[in-house]
Amino acid sequence: xxxxxxVNLNEPNxxxxxxxxxxxxxEKRIQTLGVQISSDYAELQPxxxxxxxxxxxxxxxxxxxxxxxxxxxxxxxxxxxxEARDQGLVRLVKDxxxxxxxxxxxxxEDVVDTGLTLNYLLRNLTTRDPASLEVCTLFNKPKHxxxxxxxxxxxxxxxxxxxxxxxxxxxxxYRNLPFIGVxxxxxx
Ligand code: IMP
Numbered sequence: 001x002x003x004x005x006x007v008n009l010n011e012p013n014x015x016x017x018x019x020x021x022x023x024x025x026x027e028k029r030i031q032t033l034g035v036q037i038s039s040d041y042a043e044l045q046p047x048x049x050x051x052x053x054x055x056x057x058x059x060x061x062x063x064x065x066x067x068x069x070x071x072x073x074x075x076x077x078x079x080x081x082x083e084a085r086d087q088g089l090v091r092l093v094k095d096x097x098x099x100x101x102x103x104x105x106x107x108x109e110d111v112v113d114t115g116l117t118l119n120y121l122l123r124n125l126t127t128r129d130p131a132s133l134e135v136c137t138l139f140n141k142p143k144h145x146x147x148x149x150x151x152x153x154x155x156x157x158x159x160x161x162x163x164x165x166x167x168x169x170x171x172x173x174y175r176n177l178p179f180i181g182v183x184x185x186x187x188x
Contacts, residue, residue: 015174016164016181021156023178026138026166027061029155033136034065036153037106045069046104049096051121052076054110054167056175058138058155062108073098077117090120105130110167111139111158115147122149139163139180156180162188 037046048070050059063072076094105125112118118135125133136153143160158180164170165177170188174181 015184015187016177017184018182019179020158020161020163020182021166021180023166026155026178026180030058030061030138031065033153033155034062034067037062037136038067041070041104041106042068044104045071046106047071047073047098047100048106048108049100049125050074050108051110051117052094053175054169055108057167058110059108062136071098075121077121090117092121092124100125100128100130102129102131104132105134106153107133107135109135109137111141112137112149112151113141113144115145115149118149119147138166139168 045068048059048063048066050056050072052074053076059072059074063070073096074094075092075096078091078093107118107122107125109118112135118137122133122135134152135149137151138155139158140151140154140156141158141160161182162170163180164174164183165180167175168180169175170183174183
């Protein structure tokens with residue numbers, strides 16, 4: 001592992017060329033999503049399922065913006081090689097602990113890009129016979145979409161750029177930025 005000198009990621013620095021969405025904007029949008037979900041699922045006690053690790057901060061903030069009873073579970077998928085990715089292959093490295101048959105499931109993602117990961121996971125969950133299955137993603141990148149997936153709750157559309165922060169990484173770094181920023185090509 002290469003350890004590089006620390007930078008204060010909250011100060012403008014050479015790695016981030018632009019802040020696209022501020023921490024404040026993210027917080028406000030998540031509050032709205034929380035209100036919407038609380039109203040749509042009142043009395044249904046949904047199971048909120050997050051996909052690790054990118055969803056980390058979104059899950060934490062969304063759950064606190066939801067004002068009804070919910071249960072929480074996580075899945076994790078491995079990062080795939082470009083070849084496997086093109087075939088829509090995803091390796092499940094952590095499955096749910098909760099049976100979802102007959103449950104109302106809200107599937108929470110950090111970002112939907114091609115849609116291949118989400119499509120794989122939704123197909124997998126559908127075989128388990130949930131009462132309903134809806135998608136909530138904080139970020140949507142419609143430009144690269146290969147599979148059309150209905151997204152019920154969406155935070156922001158993003159341009160066709162690689163972004164980091166608020167859980168999103170580049171080689172496991174920059175997840176801890178509180179905002180969404182564009183990574184300088186030199187840092188890629
Ligand atoms: P998809 O299968 O192409 O929809 O990819 C979704 C996954 O790709 C996300 O869960 C992220 O891990 C990753 N990803 C896609 N776009 C970005 C980005 O701009 N920054 C960081 N990760 C991204």
